[in-house]
Structures are given as structure tokens and as C-alpha cells.
Amino acid sequence: MDKISFSDIGEHVVDEIIDTVETPIALLGGDGVILRFNRACEMLTGFSQSEALGRKVWDFLIIEEEIEAVRQVFAMTCAKDLPTHYTNYWKTKSGKRRLLSWSNKTLRDDSGAVAAVLATALDITELRSAESDLTESQAFLRSIVDASPVAVVTINDRAQILSFSRQAETTFGYRETHVLGKNVKILMPEPDRARHDDYIDRFLETGEKRIIGRARRVKAMRSTGEVFPALLHVTEFTDGERVFVGFVEDLSEKEETERRLSDTQFQLQHAGRVGAMGEIATSIAHELNQPLTAAASLAGAVSLTLKKAQCDRCDDAIILLDDVVSEIKRASEIIHQMREFVRKRKTTKSLHDVNKIVEDAAALAIIGADADGVEVKWDLSEDVGKVSLDRIQIQQVVTNLIRNAIDAMHEAPQRILTISTRKRAREIEVSIADTGPGLNKDLKKTLFEPFVSSKKEGIGVGLSISKTIIDAHQGEIDAADLESGGCVFTFNLPAGNDESVGDNP
Ligand SMILES: Nc1ncnc2c1ncn2[C@@H]1O[C@H](COP(=O)(O)OP(=O)(O)OP(=O)(O)O)[C@@H](O)[C@H]1O
Ligand SMILES: [Mg+2]
Structure with a gap:
């Protein structure tokens, strides 16, 4: 087929093509005046061809901050015959900005002077914003x-x-x-x-x-x-x-904490058993001492009576009775020694961070108790610092108090456990408050004595062990009802920081 030239079908076909394509095409004079402004340009900017023709492109289409740069590129395009590529904004009639990627080509007349610059654009506004969306989402x-x-x-x-x-x-x-x-x-x-x-x-x-x-x-x-x-x-x-x-x-920190907790738990259980045994032994010794002393005196009295009676075969009975007295004395002695042994339980003190000790003990007490639904409130004072104490023993006290508090709140409608530490003038104070029923009136005075318990399965030694321990630290322990309901157990320890090894009193 023969090639059809534009002159065959008329100049207007070129116009048609320029106006039909979706590419914005503008023809500019060497001074930047718009000579052609195709339909795509009209659609893009909102300006009609008649509004655009005769005006310089930078007088109304180029954004303020790019005018200088655009003029330079334009001058360069006119000076050289090479096509230039450039990206800049055009502002539309309604004030919006469109980002356009331009390809410019200089057209010269027969004398070589610049007749026009043909500028065709690709609207990359959406493409660039999609790219920046992607960068933003990344x-x-x-x-x-x-x-x-x-x-x-x-x-x-x-x-x-x-x-x-x-x-x-x-x-x-x-x-x-x-x-x-x-x-x-x-x-x-x-x-x-x-x-x-x-x-x-x-x-x-x-x-x-x-x-x-x-x-x-x-x-x-x-x-x-x-x-x-x-x-x-x-x-x-x-x-x-x-x-x-x-x-x-x-997991290293988590495993270390678990290992530390389980070590402490083991030590506490052990100390708890030893403590309970000691408390029981002390009580038994106390309870048995009197009847044993009475039995020894009675047997002594019978032996004396028999000696006075000087009857036949009395001598045998007297020998036997003397044996009875000495066996009873031996039993008393064993009990006495047992009590001494328990009293001599060592308290080994060194400097410890009180808040840390309280936190660790509380974690154990709560894990080990049926503490579902108990809300724990912490009120640990930063300035409590370190105190000289026996870590295992003090943790045992805290554990006892928290277990008691949790037990007390078993039936309570509101179950809040508040654990606080405070620094006072010469001592530090630890308190465990609950929202249980408060202290039993009959037990109030004897709470810290052994075998005092209102619980079906309680031995009643928790508080008496706690008191023994706090006494050994030259501290005090006490309990009080709270006006809001429930009660608070508080113990204090001297705030001095001597490291010493002492015996229980
Ligand atoms: N937070 C508390 N609220 C109310 N009563 C309490 C509280 N703590 C202790 N008590 C009372 O003091 C009693 C003695 O407590 P203690 O810890 O010595 O023994 P226990 O808890 O009964 O038994 P265990 O030897 O197992 O500790 C308890 O039985 C209870 O009646
Ligand atoms: Mg208890």
C-alpha cells in the first residue's frame, strides 16, 4: 500500500491527531508564549485554548518555586537541538497541582532560528503518589x-x-x-x-x-x-x-527469673518447715514441762513416803521409783535441749533491696495460693533501699502475711491486696492490707501466739513464726483493722545497714 502523506489528507488531520491524543501537547514560541494548547492540555489544566494562547507558560501555569528552574531548562532547550526531559508541576485553573514529565524538542525554521518548542507531557501525579504511598507503608x-x-x-x-x-x-x-x-x-x-x-x-x-x-x-x-x-x-x-x-x-532473663523464683520457693518451703517444727517443738516443750516436773515431784514424794514406811519389799519399789524420777528428768532435759536448739536458729543477715525481696516473696505467695480474682496493688516506695536482713526469713514473713490475706478474702465480694513499703525516720515499714472480714474479735489478742487459728486446716503457726523472725531482726509486727473493711499487717525493720550474724533471742 502506498504511504499516505499529511498533505494528501489535509493539514487539519494533524490538528485532529494533536487534539485526539490523551497526551498533553503544547507548542511554545522561543519566548515561552503558548502557540498551541491541545485538548489534553485543556482537560488537564481547566484552561481553554483561547484562555491559554498568547500567554507565557510561566506566567500562569508554573508554580512559583519552579519558575526559575523551568525558564533555565527552556533556555537550554532553545539553545541546543537535543531533546530535553524534565519533570515539574503545572497548576490548574482550580489551583491543584499536577506533576508532569516533559519531553521537549526545538523546531527551527529554514534560517535556523527557533520557530517553536514542542512539549509533550506524561501526567505522573498518581504514579508518584502511589510510589510515595508504598514508601510510606513500607x-x-x-x-x-x-x-x-x-x-x-x-x-x-x-x-x-x-x-x-x-x-x-x-x-x-x-x-x-x-x-x-x-x-x-x-x-x-x-x-x-x-x-x-x-x-x-x-x-x-x-x-x-x-x-x-x-x-x-x-x-x-x-x-x-x-x-x-x-x-x-x-x-x-x-x-x-x-x-x-x-x-x-x-528467654534468658525469663529463665533466670524462673530459676531464681524456684530456688527461693524451695528455700522458703524448707525454712517454713523448719520454722513450723521449731514453733511446735517450743510449744510442746512448754506444755510438757509442767506435767513432767509434776510427775517427777510426785514420784519423789512417793519414794520418800515409802522410805519412811520401812515396809518389806519397799526397797525394791524405792529403787524403781528413783529410776522413774531420773527417766522423767532425762525427758525434761531432752525437751529443754530441743527448745534450746530451736531457739539457737541462726539469723544470717546481709544487705538486701527490700522492694525486690517483697516482690519476689509476693510472686511466690500468689503463685502458691488460690489467688484467682485477687487484684494486687503495689505501692513500693523508691527510697526504701537496702536493709540488713535475713532474706529467706523476711521473705517467709511476707509470704505468710500474703497467704493469710488471700485466705481472708476467700469469700469477700471485693478482693484487693495492697502491698506497700515505706521509709520512716529510722526504720523501713512493709505492710500487707486486704479487703477481707477483718480480725476475729476472740483471736485479736493472741494472733501472734502459736496454734491460734480460725481455719479448718490452719496449724496457726504462720504469725508466731513471723513474730519470732521480726523479733530476731529487732523489728516489730502488728495488725490492725481497717475502717474501710479488711485489715492490715505491718512490720518494720531498723533502717541501719550493719551486716551482722546474730542468734534468735
Ligand atoms: N489478713 C487476715 N485477716 C483476718 N484474719 C487473719 C488475717 N491474717 C491472720 N488472721 C487470723 O490469724 C490467725 C492466725 O494466723 P496464722 O498465719 O498464724 O495461722 P493460720 O493462717 O491459721 O495457719 P498457718 O499455720 O497455716 O499459717 C488466722 O487463722 C486468722 O484467724
Ligand atoms: Mg497463716
Whole structure:
């Protein structure tokens, strides 16, 4: 087919084409005056061709801050014949901004003078805003990942680290810039370090999911070489390439706390048993002493009577009775020694942070009790500081008081346990308040004596052990009803900081 030239179909066809295309096209004179303004330009700006023709483009279409730059580009376009590409804003009749990517070409007349500049544009407003939305949403995602208390590490299917969250930097001790692109196995100790590439290869070959989708306890390694326990959760997604996201929770502190709590729990239980035994022994000694002394005197009196009577076979009875007296004395002596032994229980003092001791003991008391529905309010004063005390014994006191408070609130409609510490002039004070029924009137005066209990299964030694311990610390313990209902048990300890080893009184 023969080629059709524009002259065959008329000049107006060119006009038609220019007005039909959706590309904004403008023809500018060498001084920037608009000579043509196609329909797409009209649609884009809201200005009609008749409004635009004859005006310089920078007099009404270019935004203030870009006028100078646009004029320079325009001058450059006129000076050289090379097409120029440039991106700038046009403002519309209604005041909106459109971002346009321009391709400019200089047209010259036969004498070589600039006849016009042909400018065609691509409207990239939406494209740029989509790009910036994407950048914003990536930044948003990153800020969520960085706020996560768990370390987040992403890798590709060659195990190269793609991102390393802020918590990952803290947990592992590497800066993100140092680990990007490195093999993730640097975060693992042996033997996983040597095997990790095989794990990934096997997963990619077989799709066998050993770790993906379930949390697993693993050993991880910090930049210092320290190996620590961690909980690892891996998920997988595809973002052009396959990406694995690892969430790593550092368990070392948690395990250390658990270990410390369980050690303390064991020591407390042990001390509790020893304390209860001591208290029981003291009481038994006290109770038995009197009847034993009476029995010894009675047997002595019978022996004396028999000696006076001087009857036949009395001598045998007298010998037997003397044996009875000496056996009773031996029993008294054993009981006396037992009491002495209990009294001599050592109180080993050293400096301890009172708030920490109270917190640890409370954690144990609450774990060990049926404390469902009990709300715990803390009111620990910062200035309490360290005090010289026997940690196990004081924790035993706090545990006893909290257990009692929880027991007392069993049936209460409101169950609030308030644990407070205060610094007074020369002592520190710890109090445990509850919202139970308050103190039993009949027991009020004897609360701190052994075997006083209003509970079906209580032995009634908790408070008497507590008093013995607080006495040994030269402190005081007391209880009071609260006006609001419930009661408060308070003990204090001298605020001095001498470290000494003392005996129970
Ligand atoms: N917070 C409290 N509110 C009301 N009464 C209390 C409270 N704490 C203690 N009591 C009373 O004091 C009694 C003695 O308490 P104590 O701790 O010595 O023994 P217990 O708790 O009965 O038994 P256990 O030997 O198992 O501790 C309790 O039985 C209870 O009647
Ligand atoms: Mg008790």
C-alpha cells in the first residue's frame, strides 16, 4: 500500500491527531508564549485554548518555586537541538497541582532560528503518589517491626539477612548495616551454624516444614559469642523472591527469673518447715514441762513416803521409783535441749533491696495460693533501699502475711491486696492490707501466739513464726483493722545497714 502523506489528507488531520491524543501537547514560541494548547492540555489544566494562547507558560501555569528552574531548562532547550526531559508541576485553573514529565524538542525554521518548542507531557501525579504511598507503608511496616519487643529478622532463600529489627540489634548486639546480606547462621551457635544451609536446602527441595509455622526453643548466639536460649517462630511469604521471617524471643532473663523464683520457693518451703517444727517443738516443750516436773515431784514424794514406811519389799519399789524420777528428768532435759536448739536458729543477715525481696516473696505467695480474682496493688516506695536482713526469713514473713490475706478474702465480694513499703525516720515499714472480714474479735489478742487459728486446716503457726523472725531482726509486727473493711499487717525493720550474724533471742 502506498504511504499516505499529511498533505494528501489535509493539514487539519494533524490538528485532529494533536487534539485526539490523551497526551498533553503544547507548542511554545522561543519566548515561552503558548502557540498551541491541545485538548489534553485543556482537560488537564481547566484552561481553554483561547484562555491559554498568547500567554507565557510561566506566567500562569508554573508554580512559583519552579519558575526559575523551568525558564533555565527552556533556555537550554532553545539553545541546543537535543531533546530535553524534565519533570515539574503545572497548576490548574482550580489551583491543584499536577506533576508532569516533559519531553521537549526545538523546531527551527529554514534560517535556523527557533520557530517553536514542542512539549509533550506524561501526567505522573498518581504514579508518584502511589510510589510515595508504598514508601510510606513500607516505613509504617518497618516502624511496627521496630516497635516489636521480639527480634525480627528476615532472610531470603539463600539465608542472607534482608532486614534486622531494632530489637534484633539489641538482642544479638549487631548493627543492621553490619549483618545485611550476611548468612543468618552467624546468629547461631554450633551445631546449628554448620547445619543451617542444609536445613534450608532440604526445605527448598522437599518443602518439608521442620520449623515453619511452629514456635521452637533454640539456642542463639550474640555478637559477643554468648549463647542464650530463645523461642523462634518462622513464617514464610513471597515478595518477588521467597522471604522467611524469624521472630526471636530472648528467654534468658525469663529463665533466670524462673530459676531464681524456684530456688527461693524451695528455700522458703524448707525454712517454713523448719520454722513450723521449731514453733511446735517450743510449744510442746512448754506444755510438757509442767506435767513432767509434776510427775517427777510426785514420784519423789512417793519414794520418800515409802522410805519412811520401812515396809518389806519397799526397797525394791524405792529403787524403781528413783529410776522413774531420773527417766522423767532425762525427758525434761531432752525437751529443754530441743527448745534450746530451736531457739539457737541462726539469723544470717546481709544487705538486701527490700522492694525486690517483697516482690519476689509476693510472686511466690500468689503463685502458691488460690489467688484467682485477687487484684494486687503495689505501692513500693523508691527510697526504701537496702536493709540488713535475713532474706529467706523476711521473705517467709511476707509470704505468710500474703497467704493469710488471700485466705481472708476467700469469700469477700471485693478482693484487693495492697502491698506497700515505706521509709520512716529510722526504720523501713512493709505492710500487707486486704479487703477481707477483718480480725476475729476472740483471736485479736493472741494472733501472734502459736496454734491460734480460725481455719479448718490452719496449724496457726504462720504469725508466731513471723513474730519470732521480726523479733530476731529487732523489728516489730502488728495488725490492725481497717475502717474501710479488711485489715492490715505491718512490720518494720531498723533502717541501719550493719551486716551482722546474730542468734534468735
Ligand atoms: N489478713 C487476715 N485477716 C483476718 N484474719 C487473719 C488475717 N491474717 C491472720 N488472721 C487470723 O490469724 C490467725 C492466725 O494466723 P496464722 O498465719 O498464724 O495461722 P493460720 O493462717 O491459721 O495457719 P498457718 O499455720 O497455716 O499459717 C488466722 O487463722 C486468722 O484467724
Ligand atoms: Mg497463716
